[in-house]
Amino acid sequence: MNQNNKDDTGANKGLMDFIQESQQDVLESNYSETEENGNDDDFSDDEEEEFEDYEQILEEKGKDYVLLAPENLSASYLIDVKYDGKNEKAYVKLFNPDDEKVYRWYDSTNHLPYLLTTVKKTDVEHILKNEKEYIGCELVKRYNRLNQKNISLTKVLATNPLAIGGRSKSYREKIKPSFEANIRYHLNYIYDNALVPGLFYEIVDNKLIRKEPRLQDEVKKNIMAIFEGQSKEILELVEQYLPLFFAPIPSLKRCSVDIEVESEKNKIPDPNTATQKVISVGITNEKQQTCVYVLNENKKPIDRSKITVDVKEFDKESELLIEVFKEMSRYPLVITFNGDSFDFLYLNNRAKKLSIEESVIPFVLTRTQDIYLVNGIHLDLYRFFRQPAIRIYAFGGAYERNTLDELGRTLLNKEKLKHDKDIWELNLEELIEYNGRDAEITFELTSFKNNQVIELIIMLSRITKMPIDDFTRASISIWIQNWMYFEHRIRNNLIPRQEDILRLKGDTSTEAIIKGKKYQGAIVIEPQAGVWWNVYTLDFASLYPSIIKTRNLSYETINCSHQECKKNKIHETKHWICEKQVGISSMLVGFIRDIRVYWFKDRAKDQSLTERERTQSNVIQSSLKVLLNASYGVFGSDNFALYCPPVAESTAALAREAISKTKQYTEEKLGLKVLYGDTDSIFVHKPTPENVKELEKWSMDTFQIELGTDYIFRYCCLSDRKKNYFGITTKGTPIVKGLMGKKKNTPELAKKPFEKALKILSDVQNPDDLDNAKERIIKTIKRVNQKISKREFELEELAISVTLSKKIEQYDSWTQPLQAAIQLIINFPDGEKPTVGSLISFIKTKPFKIQSHDIKLSDKISKSNECSVKPIQLANKSDVDIPKVKELLKSTLIQLLDTIGISWSESIEGQKSLDSWFS
DNA sequence: TGTAGGCACCGCTTGCACACGCT
DNA sequence: AGCGTGTGCAAGCGGTGCCT
Numbered sequence: 001m002n003q004n005n006k007d008d009t010g011a012n013k014g015l016m017d018f019i020q021e022s023q024q025d026v027l028e029s030n031y032s033e034t035e036e037n038g039n040d041d042d043f044s045d046d047e048e049e050e051f052e053d054y055e056q057i058l059e060e061k062g063k064d065y066v067l068l069a070p071e072n073l074s075a076s077y078l079i080d081v082k083y084d085g086k087n088e089k090a091y092v093k094l095f096n097p098d099d100e101k102v103y104r105w106y107d108s109t110n111h112l113p114y115l116l117t118t119v120k121k122t123d124v125e126h127i128l129k130n131e132k133e134y135i136g137c138e139l140v141k142r143y144n145r146l147n148q149k150n151i152s153l154t155k156v157l158a159t160n161p162l163a164i165g166g167r168s169k170s171y172r173e174k175i176k177p178s179f180e181a182n183i184r185y186h187l188n189y190i191y192d193n194a195l196v197p198g199l200f201y202e203i204v205d206n207k208l209i210r211k212e213p214r215l216q217d218e219v220k221k222n223i224m225a226i227f228e229g230q231s232k233e234i235l236e237l238v239e240q241y242l243p244l245f246f247a248p249i250p251s252l253k254r255c256s257v258d259i260e261v262e263s264e265k266n267k268i269p270d271p272n273t274a275t276q277k278v279i280s281v282g283i284t285n286e287k288q289q290t291c292v293y294v295l296n297e298n299k300k301p302i303d304r305s306k307i308t309v310d311v312k313e314f315d316k317e318s319e320l321l322i323e324v325f326k327e328m329s330r331y332p333l334v335i336t337f338n339g340d341s342f343d344f345l346y347l348n349n350r351a352k353k354l355s356i357e358e359s360v361i362p363f364v365l366t367r368t369q370d371i372y373l374v375n376g377i378h379l380d381l382y383r384f385f386r387q388p389a390i391r392i393y394a395f396g397g398a399y400e401r402n403t404l405d406e407l408g409r410t411l412l413n414k415e416k417l418k419h420d421k422d423i424w425e426l427n428l429e430e431l432i433e434y435n436g437r438d439a440e441i442t443f444e445l446t447s448f449k450n451n452q453v454i455e456l457i458i459m460l461s462r463i464t465k466m467p468i469d470d471f472t473r474a475s476i477s478i479w480i481q482n483w484m485y486f487e488h489r490i491r492n493n494l495i496p497r498q499e500d501i502l503r504l505k506g507d508t509s510t511e512a513i514i515k516g517k518k519y520q521g522a523i524v525i526e527p528q529a530g531v532w533w534n535v536y537t538l539d540f541a542s543l544y545p546s547i548i549k550t551r552n553l554s555y556e557t558i559n560c561s562h563q564e565c566k567k568n569k570i571h572e573t574k575h576w577i578c579e580k581q582v583g584i585s586s587m588l589v590g591f592i593r594d595i596r597v598y599w600f601k602d603r604a605k606d607q608s609l610t611e612r613e614r615t616q617s618n619v620i621q622s623s624l625k626v627l628l629n630a631s632y633g634v635f636g637s638d639n640f641a642l643y644c645p646p647v648a649e650s651t652a653a654l655a656r657e658a659i660s661k662t663k664q665y666t667e668e669k670l671g672l673k674v675l676y677g678d679t680d681s682i683f684v685h686k687p688t689p690e691n692v693k694e695l696e697k698w699s700m701d702t703f704q705i706e707l708g709t710d711y712i713f714r715y716c717c718l719s720d721r722k723k724n725y726f727g728i729t730t731k732g733t734p735i736v737k738g739l740m741g742k743k744k745n746t747p748e749l750a751k752k753p754f755e756k757a758l759k760i761l762s763d764v765q766n767p768d769d770l771d772n773a774k775e776r777i778i779k780t781i782k783r784v785n786q787k788i789s790k791r792e793f794e795l796e797e798l799a800i801s802v803t804l805s806k807k808i809e810q811y812d813s814w815t816q817p818l819q820a821a822i823q824l825i826i827n828f829p830d831g832e833k834p835t836v837g838s839l840i841s842f843i844k845t846k847p848f849k850i851q852s853h854d855i856k857l858s859d860k861i862s863k864s865n866e867c868s869v870k871p872i873q874l875a876n877k878s879d880v881d882i883p884k885v886k887e888l889l890k891s892t893l894i895q896l897l898d899t900i901g902i903s904w905s906e907s908i909e910g911q912k913s914l915d916s917w918f919s
Numbered sequence: 920t921g922t923a924g925g926c927a928c929c930g931c932t933t934g935c936a937c938a939c940g941c942t
Numbered sequence: 943a944g945c946g947t948g949t950g951c952a953a954g955c956g957g958t959g960c961c962t
Contacts, residue, residue: 389922476922514925515955521924522962543962544923633922640922648923678925679962723926723961738927738960745959802958813931813956860932868930891928 062362062374065329069094069103073203075211076103077250079332080377080467081195083186088159090189092208093377094201095332100253102332102375108206111189113161115172115181116140116153116494124156127174133163134171142494145556146504148581151494153179161185180495187482190465191489198462199247213247226598233582237591244462245600245620249455254333255285256443257324259343260435265422267830271342274349277317280431281324282309282439285331286447290440292432293320306429309436318354321347325362329375333454333468337404337442338382340473344371370473377469381407381445384457389476393626394456400744401803401839408441412448416441450615459623463592476630481641483627487588501555501644508645509574510653518636519649520572523656525663525677527718527725531770531900532675532685535713535727538695539681540658541706542593544632547654548647549590550704554583555635555644570650571657577650585642589631596624597706655680658703665698676718676725681710683718711735715764717899724895726758734762740892749797749885750892753784757896774900778907781893785908788885791877798885799841799872807835809856814864816842819850820871826853827874842869844884 076094079102083090090107112135117124121137128134135157144151156171158164165172165181172181180188190197193208200211220242227238261269262276269276280294291310295317296302302311314320324347328334336343348363348371364372372378384390386402399410408414417437419430426434446454461468464479465486471479488495510520540546547553551570560578568576603609604618634640636648663674663682673685684691692709699707713735716727724738736742741754757777764773787793802817808825811818820842821834834840849865870879894904902908 475920480922512924517924519924524925524961539962630922633924636923637921639920652924681962721927740928740959743928743959805958811957815931815957816929817957864931895927 061358061364062360064359065362065375067101067103067375069105069203071203071206073103073105074098075200075202077252077332078195078197078199078201079252080469081186081190081197082372082467083161083189085160090186092195092201093332093375094203095252097250100332105203105208107189108208111192112157112159113164113185113188114155114157115164115175116142116155116179117175118151118177119154119175121154124154124175128156128171131158131163131171133159135159141492143492144494144496145488145581145584146496146500147561148556153494177497179497183485183495186467187465187470187485190467191486194486194490196244196462196465197467198249198458199244213243215242215246219246223595223599226594231582231587233587234591237587238595241463241591241595245459245595247462249451249458249616249619251286251451252333252454252458253286253331254335254443254446254454255283255328255331256335256337256439256446257328257339257343258282258337258435258438258442259346260431261346263422265830268832269346271346271349274346274353278321278347278350280435281320282435282437283324283327284436284439284443286443288440288443288447290436291327292436292439293324294428294432294435295320296428300428302428302432307432309432311432318351318356321351321354321356322360325351325360328373329362332376333379334373334376335379335381335442335446337438337445338380339378340369340371340380340383344378368473370469372469377467379446379457379468379472381442381453384453384472385445387475389626389630393629394622404438404441407445412441412444414441414444450611452615452619455616455619456623459619460626463623463627476626477634477637477640480627480630480634484585484588484642487584491584493584496555496642498641498643501642505555505559505644505646507574508649510572510649518645519652520656521652522679523659523677524679524722525659525674525682527676527720527722528673529718529720529899531715531717531767532683532713533715533767534686535675535716536684536687536692537681537710537713538662538684538692538707539710540699540703541597541708542628543655543658543680543705544651545589545593545628546703546705547651547658548586548632549593551650551654552577552579552583552586553647553650554585554587555642555647557581557583557586558644558646558650570653572653573646573650575646575650585631585635585647589628592624593628596621596628600624658705661702662695662699662707666695670694675716678723683716717896719895719899721895726761726896726899728762728764732762734758739895741896745800745802746892747798747800747888749784749788749793750889752797753781753889754892754896756780757893761900770900774902777897778902781889781908784889785886788882788889791880791882795843795872795875795877795880798843798880800843800869801839801841804834804836804838804840808833809858812858812860814861816844816869818861819867820869822853822855822857823850823867823874824871825855826850841872843872843875843879844868844881844888845870845875845879846881 073094073096076096078092079095080093081090082093084106087106090111092105094103094105096103121139124137137157138155140153140155142151142153156175158171161184162170164170172178189195196210200213201208202211203209223242224235224238227234258281259278260280262279263269277295280292282290282292284290289310291312293312293314296313297315299315302313312323314323344363348361348365351361362374364374366372382402385399385407391397391399395411399406405416408416417434419426419434457468457472460479461471464471464483466474466479466482485495508519512518512520557578559575560581562578562580565578565580566576568579570577600617600621604614604621606614632648632651635642635644635651637643659677659680659682663677666672666674666682666684670687670691672687672691674682675685676683696707699705711727712730713727714730716725718725726734726736726739728734736758740746741751757780760773760776764770804817804821808818808821817840820840821838824831824834845868847866847868850867852865890904897904
């Protein structure tokens, strides 16, 4: 029997056994052998012959680089799991640190694609009687979390994943209901064998066996102590995850690749046609050596004194490419920035165009337009850094836009080389330097801060059980889905279908405040306008995940079938929660919350530890933070596999309850004034240290959630606008939230006086200083206002920069950014077309009409042609609409001024008219 | 080609009341 | 009187960026 099926009683009791067992013999064959498969692998001992044998089963493309694993291989790093369609087998890629080579190991257990169904075996055989790819059925048992019952199922096996799902006549279309039929095969392979990408495995007699890291007994003991008294399931999770956290992360040998392509003026080279020559390729390796492979057909002399990198010259483009491919194949990990859509796509198509032999082209294109490497793995940093969860939670929003230049500038403090010319005008030396710098920046994005990014990627890959190249291309809901699927499978739990969850639990019962939303969300406490001295902001530590944990929220525990549980109601909703079963998402989210808060978070800052221990702890805590912060939201997102609106709704409702009760307690029991609050925080006026302590204790006793102090404001200015305030901390640091002066689309002209005013306010120590500061602020602003009247400004200072969030033809409203984008298209027909993500800069002008355009637009606005803005590229100073600029300055600064009691019309405008009266 | 909902602000769009002029 | 059209206004809505 399949080892995964032996735990017929379901639930979690077999998990520890399972882990133990998997260490000894992970991949013991489970199925009765089917001898149909012609490629059965009795590998010869002779190495050369061995290669002969394998050659026929390897795909043509890139096969020169593939090295098959020997019968026995020392501990190697599991970097990838894939499926080989020609051989109908899963394989893994192992990086062996001893010889620094990547080996490919094909499944030796005859693991097969399958689906599960409640249809009886005889009926299945009837349905599939003419199917050549059908192999047979097995009877298996699973535990169904949704109804808490063991269930007998038919496991339908096929030779090929496409037979199961992915075609119009796949088995999953014919056999209904079918379960677990839409999981990609290589992921199934990972789950079934409990593989963890990023851990060490060795091959013994052609079996893949996990190598356990050594754990310090002391560390283990201390961590177990954190979870003392918690349920058995949680303790098992700790055991399961400690090796993932503490296995060393080896420094992966790797290189970055960046290409430059010959191009005509104002034309972007098209990687699909690849009609232009590749003129240079920069490669940087882990020793920080950069080499630029440059095409020099006319053998122009290169002045080496002007060059800081290594150079290899080629007079034939095809030779250049072949050499680059060969160099890339030496690395288990190859990094690009946007390689999926440009560099590698271009190289691939260009190589075909130049008739380079398939066997030396290392790329594999997938249906979803990702590009994998035959031998190593391809990490496209553009895809990784683009993830909102990564941008915000792992990097604190350090970069705004996902471009190589901005990432380099904000994370590395290293900019792309600037030049006035365009690529095709550069001389060879300039081209080499430029290309080399891009390759360097790309590489350093993975190596800065002791390889922070690469370690983050590997740690998240271990936790989510996704191969690195899948993981870096997928979004956060897929990460969490995969993580939870894995945890279902190793517990022998049936993975529920989204439709079943929805049918049983789908309804929400609260009304959202914003039209079009599914349920009610957070509370924002009405701010008390004014200047407040000595203000504490208290907030709950990861409130939503904490609620999921403490209140046992999960798709199977919400609205369970037990009559007795119905009394366990959730505030303001119709939902109740199960008291008999521990919810799987509650358990998983709770576990990573606890271990982050109680272990890794402190250790990331603990000066008594070594630097190495600190950075590793930091990598782990930020990985966990990324998952935690998304763990609530995914349940409210209909493209999440375990989508369960009542779970999300209940989480939000319980959070509302927590914050309201806290406000009430603070006001009524402690007699303090609550000035403001948002979601998980309250602003308290003048609490004593004892007050704060009492609140912390009360919160722990009432909700089992930590309430901590975030900022202590010397003073804090609130207006009547929510999510809109600023304060100066006791250390003199200004904290600004939501004010227009901070928004990225506000023109510099308004931002500058805003910043100045803020600086003045930072120095204010007491109410008397404030009056003084007000005077100075008024003067500053008046000066700016006068300058505007006299048109004393640069055009750039007025630019409003906005990101397009949709394609041009999808806009239903004739908005200003759209007007500017269309003018750009009309005036620069060969230029880069504005589209999703483009940053458009424009200035406000008096209304004017543009020539009727033949750009495809939505029906609603296709006839519009009157514009109120001009893109900065086309505008003159004389176009500027002065009253509108003043309006803009006013609305930006008024947010700041009215909180400190300055009236715009009296202090700024009124004063000005007096001035002019006297002069 | 998505983790959620709540909020501020800008400016276009739309619907309505009303005036007006024509038949 | 009945109808179409122009005008001014306010509310609604689309869009962007932000907060938690």
